[in-house]
Amino acid sequence: MPSVARRCSGAGAGGSCAGEVPADAPVPLCDRHLALAHDFVDDDSGVVDLAEEPCPACGSRLAVRYPSGRACGVCEWRFGDVVDSELPAPRVDVVYYLRFEGRIKIGTTANPRQRLARLWHDELLAFERGDRQVEHARHVQFAACRLGRSEWFDRSPELEAHVALIAEGQPDPWDAHARWVSAALSLRV
Structure with missing residues (x-):
């Protein structure tokens, strides 16, 4: 039995999408709508990558990029925040x-x-x-x-x-x- 091409269930400003759904797509969306969904999720959960410089709090090079900025992937320190070097290190028992x-x-x-x-x-x-x-x-x-x-x-x-x-x-x-x-x-x- 020949496979039937699935059509995208996404909708845009002009109505429904006529794009073809990739055979291995987990949901019935075309490539363009899958990319939009991916970007939407990345805005909320962030994209993991390498930081240009070590985290000032823990020294890790792992970072998570959000639309609002970057945070350390280990300790969640926001890159751009400045550690006040004149203050003693915090006590963490x-x-x-x-x-x-x-x-x-x-x-x-x-x-x-x-x-x-x-x-x-x-x-x-x-x-x-x-x-x-x-x-x-x-x-x-x-x-x-x-x-x-x-x-x-x-x-x-x-x-x-x-x-x-x-x-x-x-x-x-x-x-x-x-x-x-x-x-x-x-x-x-």
Whole structure:
């Protein structure tokens, strides 16, 4: 049975469109109407590309272009906003989860790069936004697998499930940290 050419269901100022629909089109629109729909969606969700210069907040070169301007693809800092270098860096407390051999460390810091550089670890598993109170709550929550009075814990299904939940959708914990710092910076602009 021969295939019947589909006609575009889009409409313009002059009425219905008579354009032919490409065979692989997901919706019954001609190339011109598909392009218009694409541009409409791009205006709302942005187009990902490379930035001409690194993001001043997190250093990423990934950018998202919107009609209103560009934003960092990692931390969402708006390009063109100026970081006031005379102000101290914003304090963003995090609870970190490190793996070293068969153990997991739950600690907290406001300067994770400096803190993690001083600790032996095999892998940074996740960051959770929070301070000493959140850290203490995690120590209590996972007390059954705590090693003495240290911040180290034996791996357990409950602890690993918690870390997986925190890390879900964020394969690189540093991206989450960059977003939190950027959000704190943007409140000062």
